[in-house]
Amino acid sequence: MLGIGTVSAFDLGFLSPKQEFKIATTTSLDDTGLLTALEEKFESEHSDVDVQFISAGTGKALEYGEKGDVDLVMVHSKAKEKEFIDAGYGTNRTIFAYNFFYLVGPKDDSAGINGSDVVAAFGKIADEGAKNPDKVKFVSRGDESGTHNRELKIWNETGLDYNSTISGQKWYLESGKGMGETLIMSNEKQAYTLSDSGTYLAFAGNTTLVPYITEGKDLMNVYSLIPINATKFPDTKSDIGQEWITFVTGAEGQGIIKDYGVDKYGKTLFTPYVGTSDPEV
CATH class of the missing domain: 3.40.190.10 (Periplasmic binding protein-like II)
Known part of the structure; x- marks a missing residue:
């Protein structure tokens, strides 16, 4: 009591x-x-x-x-x-x-995408990746995230058949992880990836990846x-x-x-x- x-x-x-x-x-x-x-x-x-x-x-x-x-x-x-x-x-x-999605990649721009719009850049990455998969790579989230869905939409706009010419190819890697971890993996592989601008900026100090394409209607997030x-x-x-x-x-x-x-x-x-x-x- x-x-x-x-x-x-x-x-x-x-x-x-x-x-x-x-x-x-x-x-x-x-x-x-x-x-x-x-x-x-x-x-x-x-x-x-x-x-x-x-x-x-x-x-x-x-x-x-x-x-x-x-x-x-x-x-x-x-x-x-x-x-x-x-x-x-x-x-x-x-x-x-x-914000916007950024297409980022290695400083040497191994696929030569600088100056392209994002759809053309994706096409160049696929073309150069097929020719030289040990040098040109792309890391996808591969997780049904909003970023992954936007990536798939852009691949579709290139006119390429995703299932036959992109998915499963040696140059095309899937992280199955969140954006921060995908950026770290892309940096380790010196690969291109699609990232939201916020996470890219937050992780910029942990990678050497360069933002090549940062604007456009296809990249609004x-x-x-x-x-x-x-x-x-x-x-x-x-x-x-x-x-x-x-x-x-x-x-x-x-x-x-x-x-x-x-x-x-x-x-x-x-x-x-x-x-x-x-x-x-």
């Missing part, structure tokens, strides 16, 4: 544990450290919430959502996001930031928030999900995104943007 002046367990908060709020997210948002910055600010204003991130490629992140294992997803593959929402797993798509459908998964913490979306798309969250990376890399890793349609740049 508690006496006068005794502090109860309730007063200490032991009977009110933090609510776990789970987000499945693409590795690029995690590898850059942006999510940690957003999490720290959000939790400082929501002391009863414990934000937990599950980092994976977009395809895997959406699988977590399809199983109801998370409350929200933060991903970057528009076509897959639409399928996810149309199937009733997510309720809506809100864009919160964008849009990041979205999608809350899980609480009708399909009643345990989903949709109230906290809405608070997270309001925060990330509001002045505080957009301010963090705008400034993130400037002090360390001299430029922001992501451009803040709020909307349901892709930005026009």
Whole structure:
């Protein structure tokens, strides 16, 4: 029995544990450290919430959502996001930031892609890789991530048959890993790869890879928030999900995104943007 002046367990908060709020997210948002910055600010204003991130490629992140294992997803593959929402797993798509994919590679530019557009560059890599697979290589994520999906889209635009002339070839390697690890592998192999700009800049000090193509409509990389459908998964913490979306798309969250990376890399890793349609740049 508690006496006068005794502090109860309730007063200490032991009977009110933090609510776990789970987000499945693409590795690029995690590898850059942006999510940690957003999490720290959000939790400082929501002391009863414990934000937990599950980092994976977009395809895997959406699988977590399809199983109801998370409350929200933060991903970057528009076509897959639409399928996810149309199937009733997510309720809506809100864009919160964008950057660009970079085609990066060895300093000696073994395939001679400098000055090309990205589709022509992919074609040159395939051509030179077939001729000299020991010298010209490309490392793919190979993991159904947003970056991997964009890579496949660009290969398709070259007009080459991916299954017969690219996949399985000696010059074409698959990491099966996140973006940061794929960049490290590409550096070790002195190979080309497609990376989101944020992760490339965050890992630039750990590689000698050079960005050759960094702009263009084929390289725009849009990041979205999608809350899980609480009708399909009643345990989903949709109230906290809405608070997270309001925060990330509001002045505080957009301010963090705008400034993130400037002090360390001299430029922001992501451009803040709020909307349901892709930005026009």
